[in-house]
Amino acid sequence: MAKNTMMRAVQYNTYGGGAAALKHVELQVPSPKQDEVLLKMEATSINPFDLRIQKGIVWPFLPRKFPHIPGIDAAGEVFEVGSGVKNFKAGDKVVAVLFNICGGGLAEFAVAKENLTVSRPPEVTAFQGAALPIAGLAAHECLLRTPGFNYEKTGQQLNLLITAASGGVGQYAVQLAKLGNAHVTATCGARNLDLVKSLGADEVLDYKTPDGAALKSPSGRKYDAVIHCATGFPWSTFKPNLSTNGKVFDITPTPSVFMTYALQKLTFSKKQLVPLLMTPKKEKLDFLLNFVKEGKIKAVIDSIHPLSKAEEAWAKSIDGHATGKIIVEP
Numbered sequence: 001m002a003k004n005t006m007m008r009a010v011q012y013n014t015y016g017g018g019a020a021a022l023k024h025v026e027l028q029v030p031s032p033k034q035d036e037v038l039l040k041m042e043a044t045s046i047n048p049f050d051l052r053i054q055k056g057i058v059w060p061f062l063p064r065k066f067p068h069i070p071g072i073d074a075a076g077e078v079f080e081v082g083s084g085v086k087n088f089k090a091g092d093k094v095v096a097v098l099f100n101i102c103g104g105g106l107a108e109f110a111v112a113k114e115n116l117t118v119s120r121p122p123e124v125t126a127f128q129g130a131a132l133p134i135a136g137l138a139a140h141e142c143l144l145r146t147p148g149f150n151y152e153k154t155g156q157q158l159n160l161l162i163t164a165a166s167g168g169v170g171q172y173a174v175q176l177a178k179l180g181n182a183h184v185t186a187t188c189g190a191r192n193l194d195l196v197k198s199l200g201a202d203e204v205l206d207y208k209t210p211d212g213a214a215l216k217s218p219s220g221r222k223y224d225a226v227i228h229c230a231t232g233f234p235w236s237t238f239k240p241n242l243s244t245n246g247k248v249f250d251i252t253p254t255p256s257v258f259m260t261y262a263l264q265k266l267t268f269s270k271k272q273l274v275p276l277l278m279t280p281k282k283e284k285l286d287f288l289l290n291f292v293k294e295g296k297i298k299a300v301i302d303s304i305h306p307l308s309k310a311e312e313a314w315a316k317s318i319d320g321h322a323t324g325k326i327i328v329e330p
């Protein structure tokens, strides 16, 4: 790429400030390092983790410096490759996790590590590709950590509860769980009951009803695992709903979740609240992308926003009521 070629990008200069703190800027297109590919971005998606980085919740680790261009999920076309890149060339369509610096996606170009970039088959659109990485990998990780779960549909059927099944992670969790040996109970708002059923959930609870708030299975099941994508439920709500060895994977763990987990480990508790922070892996992303290619999973897209209106996408995510994924395209 010619030096001094400029691109449009959206960045912020300090912690906090929400959507209003996003600034539209013109920057020099980044150069890929030895192990990186430069992507011409086709789409990114917003994750609640992006908002947490902006709030300073992962300070002092992220962002590493200001100004910061947010956006971790990426779908794009390889424009240039670093000198050590072996598996990609200019023109390849890919999906990537911009996890090295935890951002860069809200721009016309972004750099991605080769080891977190996967080829995107022609059957997978840029929007579907951009929706997948963080949300899909988190859902997949919970299932991989669920004792007895498999995608071959073999062995005993497990009873799973998926909370916030209408959200970015939850919608993947329902679809992935139903590819395996699981009966799925899901929670969501009243407006999304039909949608979540259409994703494959066997029974769906409106989280604003008494039974929904108590997480009670309509068919009286006890859950072998809970993929907890909502927030704000105490352990006492989960415990009576779990089977003898039931596990709750809390993907938004607070310090008290880590404390509860440690205490349960010390006391050899069979029912456990497990904090889960997913670490992205290329092989797992490839595995999921194959499901998208085969039409076995498909992201529900809440909305698509142009980069010029990225702050609308950001505000929508902060609002916490997206149905599926929020996409931004340059």
Ligand SMILES: NC(=O)c1ccc[n+]([C@@H]2O[C@H](COP(=O)([O-])OP(=O)(O)OC[C@H]3O[C@@H](n4cnc5c(N)ncnc54)[C@H](OP(=O)(O)O)[C@@H]3O)[C@@H](O)[C@H]2O)c1
Residues within 6 Å of the ligand: 047, 048, 049, 134, 135, 138, 163, 164, 165, 166, 167, 168, 169, 170, 187, 188, 189, 190, 191, 192, 207, 229, 230, 231, 250, 251, 252, 276, 277, 278, 279, 317, 320, 321, 322, 323, 324
């Ligand atoms: N640990 C990890 O590696 C990891 C990875 C990805 C995400 N996460 C975390 O996982 C959480 C979910 O992420 P996401 O992307 O799925 O969020 P999201 O898309 O913003 O979730 C929004 C959805 O949640 C529903 N919802 C909110 N409160 C609910 C409740 N009490 N019961 C049932 N549904 C509820 C909303 O429905 P209504 O509009 O009807 O209220 C909305 O459809 C976030 O906290 C995120 O940070 C963690």
